[in-house]
Amino acid sequence: MSAHIIDGRQLSHSFRLDYGQRVKQLVENGITPGLAVILVGDNPASQVYVKNKVLACKDIGMHSLMLQFDAGMTQAQLLGEIERLNTDPSIHGILVQLPLPKQIDPQAVIQAISAQKDVDGFHLESAGALMCGAKGYWPCTPHGCLKMLDSIGYDLTGKHAVVVGRSNIVGKPMALMLLQRNATVSICHSQTANLKALTLQADVLVAAVGIRHLITADMVKPGAVVIDVGMNRDDQGKLCGDVDFEGVKQVASFITPVPGGVGPMTITMLLANTLDAAQSILDSQH
Ligand code: NDP
Secondary structure (H helix, E strand, O other): OOOEEOOHHHHHHHHHHHHHHHHHHHHHOOOOOEEEEEEEOOOHHHHHHHHHHHHHHHHOOOEEEEEEEOOOOOHHHHHHHHHHHHOOOOOOEEEEOOOOOOOOOHHHHHHHOOHHHOOOOOOHHHHHHHHHOOOOOOOHHHHHHHHHHHHOOOOOOOOEEEEEOOOOOOHHHHHHHHHHOOOEEEEEOOOOOOHHHHHOOOOEEEEOOOOOOOEOHHHOOOOOEEEEOOOEEOOOOOEEOOEOHHHHOOOOOEEOOOOOOHHHHHHHHHHHHHHHHHHHHHHHOO
16 A cells, blocks of 8 residues: 655645635735744744745735844844834734744743734644634644645544644644544653554554654554654755655555645645734724
8 A cells, every 4th residue: 555645735835826815805905914024043944944934925925024133132122023013014923933042032922922913823822722722823833734634534533643742833732633623632752651552543643753754654553644744854964754754655544745745834824824814904994
């Protein structure tokens, strides 16, 4: 058996065509959706992520603002910039690229972003809304994973979903989203006693760890759906995931590749959240 590939680039493309239409409608109603992306320092990976986000906005006709600051910027200066963007009516979403330099507390920065503009979904208000099943912005990466499951018409009800990784930005929100869809969810982490015993039970396996090839074919139940969030580099410097793609695709029914899987969907969900933020401003005017 060879698994079907869930192509994140193709899926993103079809979503973004639709989002382009939504932008047009918003513009016709007097609102150009706008995203501000803040980068502090010159981390090369962060520079690529930020550039891709800004380009994605442009591609669908959204306004985007890229603010780049020196690595020596103080926390007070960054909070000042956020305060300014919080009240800027041309900006509907604010994203601060992580990681931040040591002198800046990321939590203080995330909590300073207006919850109405928290398109990354990292604010405590957004996290609380997801926890309680209330309306709010969902973190983009796990939301993108869920959309990938939806794209294959996968019904999660009663299925065992195993999430490997418990970070606030991927693992935990992913588990909550799967739970909301009536899956029975297990969350694994670095202290999990027997990882393989759990992953072998998974109908849906989400790997969000950051360890190359942590998930091998012998850890996957035949016919499982495998979503690979990991972004690692192999010995040749090539991008690869947490899943041994070549081996696991012989066992799984569906699998996401790296690159070209969850990565593009993350940016697509960022666009979706920014559109929703702009739409809610329009709705509040009527
Ligand atoms: P974190 O480092 O914040 O979290 C990693 C998680 O993996 C932790 O919960 C950790 O457990 C767990 N873990 C570590 N080692 C093991 C192990 N041996 N077995 C089981 N669990 C383990 O990472 P993120 O959640 O931010 O990101 C995870 C991966 O996803 C990274 O590769 C990152 O680059 C990628 N990523 C990709 C995105 C995309 O758009 N495609 C977006 C965001 C992230 P513990 O809590 O006990 O330490």
